[in-house]
Amino acid sequence: MTGPRALSTEGSPRGRKRGSHSLEAVLSAAVALLDEAGAPALTFRALAARLGTGVGTIYWYVSNKEELLDRATDHAIGGVLALVEAQPESDDPIADLRAMAITLFDAIVDRPWLSAYFMRNTDVQGNSLRLYEKLGQQTLRLDLTPRQRFHAVSAVTGVVVGTAADLGVEAPQEVLDGHVDRDAYLGRFVEQWRSLDGAEFPxxxxxxxxxxxxxxxxxxxAALELTLSGLRLQAGTR
Known part of the structure; x- marks a missing residue:
């Protein structure tokens, strides 16, 4: 995660002819491609074809694919931020932190590609940084040191992003093809585990x-609750 030197979401390289589409349209189309087939599908050529324009138009807004991925991620996170900001504040900051964490988790499960780029570059990811700030502000309502606050938010985002990313891993081909369902696939491992030596693998x-x-x-x-329970104990709240 880089330091917050700028929060611009509209900056464009100088000396280039302005594109015929808005940045909003470019990023919306980029997010749609990412939703359909992940990062490999997001190429400048595919994006230009989706927009019905030339590749040069894309370069007016972003310098390379990495910047495009960062900006597309932040565009999608803008929707998460709006949901978080609409949540009413309660008298329990940990409950509010839980609600925000679940909102982010659900968004990443729906869009697994988000996990790789969330908070990767706050130079251009203003929405991501603001969401991180919203999470952190809940810890300001607790009796914690700055280090404890930093560790608390890091732990929560780690559980959210890490777990959501794990769930977003593509299922085995035989499950995708419908040859076996999820329960049957997991059942293979369950039967193997049951046959292990109980003294060695209790x-x-x-x-x-x-x-x-x-x-x-x-x-x-359950993982989030374990994390938040530890935070509650550390802050001395009930």
């Missing part, structure tokens, strides 16, 4: 039934 054997058919979102919520 934990794995005990949780095998929990792993079978587990709900991924429940697993995330």
């Amino acid at each position: 934990f794995v054997q005990q949780i095998a039934d929990e792993f079978a058919g587990h709900d991924d979102r429940d697993q995330f919520l």
